Amino acid sequence: MTGSAAPAAATKDIKSVLDTKPLKFKIQTKGASYVAQIHTDRASYDRANNATRTSSSDSVNSSESK
Secondary structure, three states, X not given: OOOOOOXXXXXXXXXXXXXXXXXXXXXXXXXXXXXXXXXXXXXXXXXHHHHHOOOOOOOOOOOOOO
């Protein structure tokens, strides 16, 4: 195997990887911990959230919230 040959997984570009799943990382500080996700665009963010969302008190009918 030559030194210039890349493995099959390394030939994917970042957009195609992020289209399938978001990049998740965790930031820890002394007093808090934060989780962040990076998506390619708003549509992929919505697909990921709608696929995992089961219920939400924020999602109510506008006629019910009067």
